[in-house]
């Protein structure tokens with residue numbers, strides 16, 4: 538699904554150059570569940586933003602389903618994003634003024650989906666994630682775990698092939714965190730490819746591959762079964 542070749546991303550602020558991603562090669566296959574780990578400042582968010590096509594590299598290649606993204610304009614990128622990607626954030630990023638139903642329906646509205654299809658899809662997701670009884674509530678009326686389930690439902694509304702999750706359990710207690718990880722794992726088993734940034738070795742175990750970044754480079758890349766879990 539994804540091939541990164543010799544990828545470099547630097548930022549220049551006030552004549553100081555920071556290389557956030559320093560020559561990364563990476564392949565992500567359909568069906569993978571990849572965890573990206575590493576200390577603060579090592580380039581995890583930058584890599585996730587590039588994978589999510591929200592930011593572009595300075596050098597190197599990003600092939601998504603064999604398409605070279607550097608050759609596409611912003612509206613073509615936006616089409617690829619809409620058709621393929623779902624985002625999940627640490628801070629949920631729900632819209633406070635919209636109900637649970639409306640939050641989940643948002644990506645379908647952007648895609649101009651038929652109203653009855655929107656209703657069917659959103660209600661199906663809310664039921665699956667056990668939040669249907671909260672459809673008309675506002676995000677602030679929900680627990681953190683429920684809010685993240687709403688956020689995942691929203692990410693899934695358009696049936697994306699790839700979910701990019703930035704510390705999805707970072708603001709949750711361990712019980713709710715585990716529920717969210719089980720949900721992501723289930724989605725992965727159903728075929729959704731997942732790339733997740735995490736600080737938790739335990740969360741990383743839900744995936745099949747772990748990439749450890751250090752100073753913008755891949756320090757280790759290995760299947761999860763060789764990792765030891767720290768509890």
Ligand code: ADP
Nearest residue numbers: 548550555557576577578579580581582583584
């Ligand atoms: P992580 O997510 O692992 O904490 P980041 O990808 O956020 O790492 O950052 C990697 C490096 O790039 C850091 O040194 C950070 O300060 C720098 N950086 C990230 N975003 C910007 C930006 N917009 N402008 C300048 N420097 C940035």
Ligand code: ADP
Nearest residue numbers: 582583586591624625626627628629630703704
């Ligand atoms: P943090 O992990 O620090 O809480 P977020 O998970 O909120 O950060 O955001 C991670 C990255 O995704 C950032 O680079 C940010 O610019 C981008 N981002 C955040 N919210 C959105 C959004 N609603 N749509 C698109 N990109 C976003």
